[in-house]
Amino acid sequence: MNDGYGGACWTISTGFYWLLKQLWFHVHYLYMEPGHLCLRVDLDQPYYVDVGYCAPLFQAYPIFESFVASDNRETFEYTVSTDGIKIVRTPGPTKTLNTNPVQLEHMRPLIIKSNDWSTSSFLKDILIFGYIGNIPASLTNNTLKQYFPGEKIKKELNTEELEYWITKRFNMNYELYKEAINIFNRRRNK
Structure with missing residues (x-):
């Protein structure tokens, strides 16, 4: 928490x-x-x-x-x-x-x-959310959003930046993330 x-x-x-x-x-x-x-x-x-x-x-x-x-x-x-x-x-x-x-x-x-891929509202994108240095941050479809006091910064990440943010900032396993993306893409394209 x-x-x-x-x-x-x-x-x-x-x-x-x-x-x-x-x-x-x-x-x-x-x-x-x-x-x-x-x-x-x-x-x-x-x-x-x-x-x-x-x-x-x-x-x-x-x-x-x-x-x-x-x-x-x-x-x-x-x-x-x-x-x-x-x-x-x-x-x-x-x-x-x-x-x-x-x-x-x-x-x-x-x-x-809620887990029906064709109708679920929350299975439309993979969303990563957390507080990075006490700043709310989200990552969806290679788009990083950071919510600073008074402003939201939005940035498209390249592959290297994406891996950095997932592993170093969100502290997640990048291989697990890639596996989740593969599953997501397979299920969404059925």
């Missing part, structure tokens, strides 16, 4: 759920409409935990208290009202959090649907 790396909510949340269970935390899956999986961790009170959202969330938040988190890239507004819990990302989508725990087995149809 401290590095600010995200991923597909289904995989990141299930991995973090497993870790928290191994550490004896009382943890539950929560579903956010439309199409997002996050966690509830019960400590002194229930907490909202979301590690797969690429949002500026670096801590757990009391689930029934409103908050705003922001960085140079976006504002994440979590509002609790009598009508429920609404999450508004600017820029980005608006979602509604259901605070009732869900079983992962019941999420299976949604997970399968």
Whole structure:
């Protein structure tokens, strides 16, 4: 969480759920409409935990208290009202959090649907996101975006620059990245 790396909510949340269970935390899956999986961790009170959202969330938040988190890239507004819990990302989508725990087995149809290469909204591009020197940065289709205070810098990377950013700045395995690109291209071209 401290590095600010995200991923597909289904995989990141299930991995973090497993870790928290191994550490004896009382943890539950929560579903956010439309199409997002996050966690509830019960400590002194229930907490909202979301590690797969690429949002500026670096801590757990009391689930029934409103908050705003922001960085140079976006504002994440979590509002609790009598009508429920609404999450508004600017820029980005608006979602509604259901605070009732869900079983992962019941999420299976949604997970399968979200992983349909022909219709999934998040399988359109490979996106790498992280905080590089406390600056939000994303990499999509060889395009690097850095979100500095007051300005966004966008740069097309050549092959050498791409490898540098993936290995040295995002600290990822370049061979794994290339394998992911190959799989992505095969699946998208079916």
